[in-house]
Amino acid sequence: MDAPSPMETDATIVSEVDTASIPQTDTTHAQETEAAILPETDAASIPQTEHAIIPEAEHGIIPDTEHDIIPEAEHAIIPDTEHDVIPETAHAVIAETEHATIPETDHTTIPETDDAVIPETDMDFVPDSDMAIVPATPATPLDDEQPGSETQPNKRRRKKSIVWEHFTVETVGPGHTRACCKQCKKSFAYITGSKLAGTSHLKRHIALGICPVSRQRNQLLPYTSGSKSAGAYGSATDPPKRRYRTTPAIANVPLDQERCSLEIAKMIIMHEYPLHIVEHPGFIDFVRTLNPNYNMVSFNTVQGDCVAIYLREKQRLLNLISTIPGRVNLTLDLRTSNQNLGYVFLTGHFIDSDWKVHRHILNVVMVPYPDSDHAFNQAVVACLSDWNLEGRLFTLTVDQSVSSEAVIANLKGLTSVKNPLLLNGQILIGSCYAHLLSDLARDAFGSMAGTIKKIRDSVKYVKTSEAHEEKFDELKQQLQVPSTKDLLIDDQTRWDTTYHMLVAACELKEVFACFDASDPDYKLTPSMDDWKQIETLCSYVKILFDAANLLTGPTYPTASTFFHEVSKLQLDLTHAATSQDPFVSNLIKPLQEKFDKYWRGCCLILSVAVIMDPRFKMKLVEFSFSRIFGEDAETWIRIVDDGIHDLFLDYFAPVLPLPEAPMENGTESIIKTELPDEGMPQEGVSHEELPHDGTVISFGDGLSDFDVYISEISGGQQTKSELDQYLEESLLPRVQDFNLLGWWKLNNLKYPILSKMAADVLSIPISIVDPDSIFDTQSRKIDSYRSSLRPVTLEALVCAKNWLQSGSSETSSAYMKAEV
Numbered sequence: 001m002d003a004p005s006p007m008e009t010d011a012t013i014v015s016e017v018d019t020a021s022i023p024q025t026d027t028t029h030a031q032e033t034e035a036a037i038l039p040e041t042d043a044a045s046i047p048q049t050e051h052a053i054i055p056e057a058e059h060g061i062i063p064d065t066e067h068d069i070i071p072e073a074e075h076a077i078i079p080d081t082e083h084d085v086i087p088e089t090a091h092a093v094i095a096e097t098e099h100a101t102i103p104e105t106d107h108t109t110i111p112e113t114d115d116a117v118i119p120e121t122d123m124d125f126v127p128d129s130d131m132a133i134v135p136a137t138p139a140t141p142l143d144d145e146q147p148g149s150e151t152q153p154n155k156r157r158r159k160k161s162i163v164w165e166h167f168t169v170e171t172v173g174p175g176h177t178r179a180c181c182k183q184c185k186k187s188f189a190y191i192t193g194s195k196l197a198g199t200s201h202l203k204r205h206i207a208l209g210i211c212p213v214s215r216q217r218n219q220l221l222p223y224t225s226g227s228k229s230a231g232a233y234g235s236a237t238d239p240p241k242r243r244y245r246t247t248p249a250i251a252n253v254p255l256d257q258e259r260c261s262l263e264i265a266k267m268i269i270m271h272e273y274p275l276h277i278v279e280h281p282g283f284i285d286f287v288r289t290l291n292p293n294y295n296m297v298s299f300n301t302v303q304g305d306c307v308a309i310y311l312r313e314k315q316r317l318l319n320l321i322s323t324i325p326g327r328v329n330l331t332l333d334l335r336t337s338n339q340n341l342g343y344v345f346l347t348g349h350f351i352d353s354d355w356k357v358h359r360h361i362l363n364v365v366m367v368p369y370p371d372s373d374h375a376f377n378q379a380v381v382a383c384l385s386d387w388n389l390e391g392r393l394f395t396l397t398v399d400q401s402v403s404s405e406a407v408i409a410n411l412k413g414l415t416s417v418k419n420p421l422l423l424n425g426q427i428l429i430g431s432c433y434a435h436l437l438s439d440l441a442r443d444a445f446g447s448m449a450g451t452i453k454k455i456r457d458s459v460k461y462v463k464t465s466e467a468h469e470e471k472f473d474e475l476k477q478q479l480q481v482p483s484t485k486d487l488l489i490d491d492q493t494r495w496d497t498t499y500h501m502l503v504a505a506c507e508l509k510e511v512f513a514c515f516d517a518s519d520p521d522y523k524l525t526p527s528m529d530d531w532k533q534i535e536t537l538c539s540y541v542k543i544l545f546d547a548a549n550l551l552t553g554p555t556y557p558t559a560s561t562f563f564h565e566v567s568k569l570q571l572d573l574t575h576a577a578t579s580q581d582p583f584v585s586n587l588i589k590p591l592q593e594k595f596d597k598y599w600r601g602c603c604l605i606l607s608v609a610v611i612m613d614p615r616f617k618m619k620l621v622e623f624s625f626s627r628i629f630g631e632d633a634e635t636w637i638r639i640v641d642d643g644i645h646d647l648f649l650d651y652f653a654p655v656l657p658l659p660e661a662p663m664e665n666g667t668e669s670i671i672k673t674e675l676p677d678e679g680m681p682q683e684g685v686s687h688e689e690l691p692h693d694g695t696v697i698s699f700g701d702g703l704s705d706f707d708v709y710i711s712e713i714s715g716g717q718q719t720k721s722e723l724d725q726y727l728e729e730s731l732l733p734r735v736q737d738f739n740l741l742g743w744w745k746l747n748n749l750k751y752p753i754l755s756k757m758a759a760d761v762l763s764i765p766i767s768i769v770d771p772d773s774i775f776d777t778q779s780r781k782i783d784s785y786r787s788s789l790r791p792v793t794l795e796a797l798v799c800a801k802n803w804l805q806s807g808s809s810e811t812s813s814a815y816m817k818a819e820v
Contacts, residue, residue, distance in 0.1 A: 163202045181205060183213035261297050265305035269800045274785055275793075278302050303793060310796035313803040317360060321387060324352050326760040327394035330362075330383065331432075331768035332376055334402050335780045337787035342370025344379035345798070347768070348387070349556075351759040355745040359556055359765075361802040362387055364795040373406040377414050384419075393419045394760045395605070397768055400431040400598075401439070401779075422650050423643060427605045427764075433562065434767040434774050436598050437548045440591045441495040442777050444541055447587055451533055452498070454526045455505050458512055459487050461524060471518050476511045483507035496548075496775040499541050506535050533583065540588060543572055552771045558740060559609035559764040560616075566606060567624040570599045574628070605764060607640040608647065612758040613740055614732045648723045651757045722754040 167179040169190065177191035179202055188205070189197045205211050268275060276299055277283050284296050297305070321328065329349040336342055346363045363386060365379035376398070384390050393415055398407075408429050415421070421428060445452060462472045476483075485504035490497040505512070509531045516522045526534075547565055550557065573595055576588040607621045621640055625633040720728075732738070741762070748755045773780060786794055 161199050161203075163199045163206070166206050167202055181211055184211050186211075255291055255293050257295060260291075260294055261301070261305055262309075264297065265302055265309060266804070268302065269306055269309065269797055270804060272797070272801070275299055275303050275306070275789075306800065307793065307796045309804075310800040313800055317362075317803060318387065320352065320358070321348070321350070321389075324350050326351065326756050326763075327392045328387075328389055329395045329397070329760075329764050330380070330393065331397040331765050332379065332399070333768045333780075334370055334375070334399060335782050336370055337782040338784055339787060340370070341782075341787060342367040342375055343782050343787075343794075344376060346379055346383045347765070349763045349765045351741065351763045355741040355759070357556060357558070357741070357763060358806075360806060361799050364791075364798050366791040366794075370402075373404065374410055376407060377410055380411065380414060391419055394422070395427055395430055395764050397430040397432060397765050399435050399768060401435060403429075403431075420650075423604075423647055426643070427608075427647075430602060430605065430764070430766075431598055432766075432768045433566070433598075434548060434551055434769040436595065437544050438495060438775065438777055440594065441499070441541055441544050443591060443594075444537060444544075444587065445495065445498060447590075448533060448537055451526070451530045452502065454524060454530060455502060455534060456490065458522075458524045458526065459489055459501060459505060461522060462515075463487055463489055468519060468522075472511060472515060475514060475518050476508065479510055479514065481508060481511055493778050494775045495777050496545060499538065499545055502534055502538050502541075506531060506538060536584060537587065540576060540584075540591075543569060548774050551767050551769070551774050554771075556765070558762040559606065559766060560613045560740065560762060562766050563606040563610035564620070564624070566599065566602070567628060570595060571624075571628055603636070604640060604643050605761070608644050609761050609764065611640075611644055611727075612744075612761055614726075614729075614743060615734050615738065617727055617731060619731060645723065648721065648754065648757060651753050652721070722751045726751060726754055 166182055167188075168182060169177055170180050170187065171177050172187075175191070175193045178187040179190040179199075180187045186205075188202060191197070264278065267273065268277065278297055278301075279299055287294055287296060327350070331347045331349070333345040333347070334342055335345065344363075344365045344367055345361060346365065347359060348362045349357070349359050351357055363379065363383045365382050367375045367378060369375060380396070384393065396411060396415070398411075412421070412425050412428060415428065416425065462468050472487075483504070485500075485507055487504050487508065488497070488501055490501040492498065509526075512525060516525055547569055550561070550565060573588055573592040576584055577592040579585045579588070610616050610620055611618055618637075618641070622633075622637055625636050625640075629636050732743075744751075744755050744758050744762075751758075767774070769776070782794075786797075789797075
């Protein structure tokens, strides 16, 4: 047997011998850089009498002029008769114990480019590098390839399915080929005549755990990421894996340690994660998986980063507040911890120079004794000093449940020292509207606690059992109840969920009434009187719900919005309290008394706010008061009219000009002006007008008599103020999309003083509660983790989150630009 020898063209030519034997070594190198190797278990034996020829009619010969190029990442490997070979490094491995015999008429040429070239008449030419062509006598079918069909030129061969790592192809008869599972040896249809069954059912056999051997193996062997024991399809329940191409550009992005640390600090702030998360092993492993080169920050470092974000955002907010033309309104919300420590949340409300409403938490102050009458004093002093608000405070809104008369008196005395009180302090202290509504709803539900418990227990009986719920739904369909509401068990810490539960139950009362017939174990059927009382209760609680729902919007409404709502609620409760129905009067009268106290304390400031709306002005106040106060309406209207004029004077007084000196002669205007140069006459003045003392006496421009005439016919009437001019103008039409703040922005020059007062009044907060806590029936608590933090750290975390969410901050890239 002749050994292959190199030729001048550096191509390896196999001589005309009976067989081309490759020695029994690990691999046979056709060239130093590339090896044509087949695994030991898969021998590629081609006897002399059976040439490895791929006929043109069956296997698609690709001519020299039209080569099928297969990229390196996707090699078209044609396996042997019985073995399917997918080499890991794109090499064809030839076994030690078998010789690859190449007939005399066929020559395998391997040129310099490491391409395996096969003559046109006998072999398929693959010009790609790193390719080794293995003869195949029938080729293992490719996915969705019809057997015996002619491969079209210039079309890439489809990539081989990964399913063949778990199946082999067996010929069971002429034109009949089946796929056999390597695990359970079960065979499946694959090729029958000219029909191809595809590979989807084979993939399901492995991926869905249908194969008993594969399923048992997955149960015994725990899955480890990256382990080959999991198989190509992972666990039995994992879907078939997809092959993804990685983007080289991602790997080339350098690690920015500082920016990553900043993003971790922002994540902790925004989602209220504990600062110790950077020391949690699970979080550390997760970050290292993303980038092993990142050095995890310590607790002290991330705490410093959070405080740095807070200080940076605080400076931005300080700059904004310093530019606003008006005053700032404050709300005080007291929260307690399990240690009975108080934390006062002070929130600032104001309108900026662009007439945009702002609502920002300014301070979180820890007070050791929250029950003290001076609990709020320390917090207010700290806030006014911290944000340079001395003399710029307009109103304070507090929670009436924790504000006694002594607390209010202390706050008034404190703020009057460095802050001038407007309207003698009548509008300084306000009560929280949201807390009032929650108190009224809680009182209403409490008055009917026994009946509500029956409804709640009935709902629990249905909702806590699937069998009961199915019976209930079937009965609902049989009775053809038109209700579309679903039953729900209420959360007794939120009164809106109790309201929704009762409303849904009332619509399904017919189903509850008949439910004991379908389920004999149901013994909780409410009586018809119970349902009637619940319906009456829901009709009045709906008024409270609609009023509170106004505070849950994404944008905080202006104070003018609440006048109509509050006055309407006052009117409804007053009428209900005097109802002839004893049940209704007994239910509503305690609520009306509590609300009437709130109404009388806030009607002045709400009236002033609605007057600042050019669609209503004083007209809506007069209309509403006549319905609420009846014969006493004129008294209350006069109080509001006097109040708004007195408030305008408080704004007008600082800009009043100094009084002019009285004129000696009303028929002439005498102006004394010093000459620029002694002895030189002023331009436009004759020498005869110059007195000896160097001053000029002017007798006017000849229109002095006209001025006297205008003064006489006007009868000494004074010029009307901006407020009077505004009130005398006709009302604007009420349109749905009217922008109140936009109107004042456009008329800022027309009403320079009144617009300043309007900005302060319209930004008065009616509620101190966050929108997501409007329906809470319990005061908010500070959890044990946050109360364990230092007060300065807690303040930084709370305030920074509020500022980042409200949009006062810029994106994280702005931080990096500021640091560069």
